[in-house]
Structure formats: structure tokens, C-alpha cells
Amino acid sequence: AQKVTQAQTEISVVEKEDVTLDCVYETRDTTYYLFWYKQPPSGELVFLIRRNSFDEQNEISGRYSWNFQKSTSSFNFTITASQVVDSAVYFCALSGSSGSARQLTFGSGTQLTVLP
Amino acid sequence: DTGVSQDPRHKITKRGQNVTFRCDPISEHNRLYWYRQTLGQGPEFLTYFQNEAQLEKSRLLSDRFSAERPKGSFSTLEIQRTEQGDSAMYLCASSVIPSGSTDTQYFGPGTRLTVL
Numbered sequence: 001a002q003k004v005t006q007a008q009t010e011i012s013v014v015e016k017e018d019v020t021l022d023c024v025y026e027t028r029d030t031t032y033y034l035f036w037y038k039q040p041p042s043g044e045l046v047f048l049i050r051r052n053s054f055d056e057q058n059e060i061s062g063r064y065s066w067n068f069q070k071s072t073s074s075f076n077f078t079i080t081a082s083q084v085v086d087s088a089v090y091f092c093a094l095s096g097s098s099g100s101a102r103q104l105t106f107g108s109g110t111q112l113t114v115l116p
Numbered sequence: 117d118t119g120v121s122q123d124p125r126h127k128i129t130k131r132g133q134n135v136t137f138r139c140d141p142i143s144e145h146n147r148l149y150w151y152r153q154t155l156g157q158g159p160e161f162l163t164y165f166q167n168e169a170q171l172e173k174s175r176l177l178s179d180r181f182s183a184e185r186p187k188g189s190f191s192t193l194e195i196q197r198t199e200q201g202d203s204a205m206y207l208c209a210s211s212v213i214p215s216g217s218t219d220t221q222y223f224g225p226g227t228r229l230t231v232l
Contacts, residue, residue, distance in 0.1 A: 004158075033218045043205065045159070045223035091158050097218050103149070103172065104221060106158030 002027045004094050006107035013082055014115050020078045021110045023092030029053075034068065034075040035093040035104065045091070051075065082114045118142070120210050120224030128230045129198055136194045137227045141210030147219055148191050149209040150183055152176065153226070159207050165191060166213065198231045205229075 003026040013019045025034065036048040049059070051068050058067050063083075067076045079086055089111050093104040121140045129135050141148050146167050151159035162181070163173045167188040177183075180198075185191040195202055205226045211219035 035220075037223075042225070043228075044225045045207065045209075047220060047222060050218075050220050093158070095218055102147075102218065103161035103164065103174075104151075104159070106160070108156070108158050 002105040004107035008110045010111045012113045023075045025094045029096045031097045033095050037091045038088045040088040087114045122224040126228050134196045139208030140190045145210035147211045151207040153205040200231045203231045
């Protein structure tokens with residue numbers, strides 16, 4: 001069975017602070033995929049990034065960066081210089097590569113509030 | 117390129133009534149997924165289609181739930197004899213079958229169901 005844990009239920013920061021959202025996952029698959037989605041107050045899930053289990057190269061994209069560590073089963077997400085528009089619920093998700101494993105298993109989400 | 121659309125956006129019904137939701141995927145996306153999201157939780161997988169074939173159903177999908185994708189384009193999700201526990205956001209996602217990797221799912225705005 002697959003499981004995703006987001007231990008931080010809510011985080012509040014002041015604008016321009018950096019913030020890291022934690023994600024820990026469990027899977028028995030040797031090949032798997034990790035995702036981050038953002039759900040603003042409007043409710044629509046917005047895809048942010050996908051990483052493959054065989055590619056541990058971390059990435060920076062603008063103000064966003066991701067830290068994938070297979071050894072600790074973690075896939076953390078950092079926003080640099082946060083902005084009010086970043087306020088949303090952020091979900092980490094996991095999927096396998098075949099059959100029933102294609103479905104996304106989501107964590108319970110982290111509510112990020114960026115204060116002006 | 118238009119995104120995933122869902123109709124209606126909101127539905128209020130009385131317990132025991134039947135409801136039907138529609139999802140129109142991104143054009144040429146051959147996979148379509150249904151998820152359910154309750155307040156404060158991440159989405160949970162219900163079922164998915166590849167073209168018109170329903171390939172996977174979650175144990176969450178009781179016999180009161182049925183989903184179809186008759187021509188491999190739009191999909192409908194019907195709930196018969198609704199119960200108050202069915203109150204949730206119902207999310208649809210679509211993707212393209214990848215070559216040699218997994219698919220990235222793009223979500224619609226959801227249908228919020230309230231059962232009185």
C-alpha cells in the first residue's frame with residue numbers, strides 16, 4: 001500500500017519569508033512518481049511538479065525548489081520569498097507506474113497562509 | 117487549450133435522490149480519473165478510464181456509484197440514493213497515456229455535492 005504523510009497541517013509566514021513544506025512517503029514500488037499540487041481557495045488543484053524515483057536531481061524553478069531524498073523517503077517543497085498569492089493548500093502525491101498504481105495517493109495537505 | 121471542465125459546480129440534493137455529474141477532459145486526453153475530497157483531506161481515488169474502458173475502481177466506489185465514459189470523451193458519475201456521507205467535492209482529472217513513464221493528471225474545478 002502507498003501512503004503519503006504531510007505532518008504540517010497549517011503554516012503561517014510573513015511575506016518574503018522562505019517556507020518549506022514537508023512530505024514523507026511509503027511505497028513498495030521500485031519505480032514511482034512524486035507530485036506537488038496547489039489548491040487555492042477557488043478549489044481547483046493545480047499541478048506544480050513531478051519527479052521520478054530514479055532521478056534524485058533536485059530542481060529550482062523560479063521561487064520554487066524541491067528536495068527529493070530517497071534515503072529518507074522525503075520530497076520537500078520550498079517557496080523562496082513567499083508572496084500572498086502563494087496562500088493555498090499544498091498537496092504531495094505519489095503514484096506507481098502500472099495497473100492500479102497509476103492512481104494518485106495524496107497526503108492530507110498543508111494549509112499555507114502568507115501574511116502581508 | 118481549454119482545461120478540464122465539470123458540471124455542475126455545485127449541487128444540493130435531498131437524501132435519497134439520485135445525482136449525476138459530468139466531466140469533460142482536456143481534448144485528446146485518453147485517461148480520465150474521478151476522485152472524492154472531503155473537508156480537510158486530500159483527494160481519494162474513485163475510478164479511472166482509459167478511453168472508454170473502466171480499468172480500476174476503488175473500494176470507496178459502492179454499488180450506489182456508477183461511472184461511464186461512453187465514447188472515450190466526456191464521463192459521467194452517478195450516485196444513486198444519496199446519503200449525507202456522500203457530501204464532498206468530486207474531482208475529475210485527465211491525462212495522456214505516456215510512453216515509458218507515468219501520466220500527469222490535470223484536474224478540473226470539481227463539483228461540490230451537499231446532501232441534506
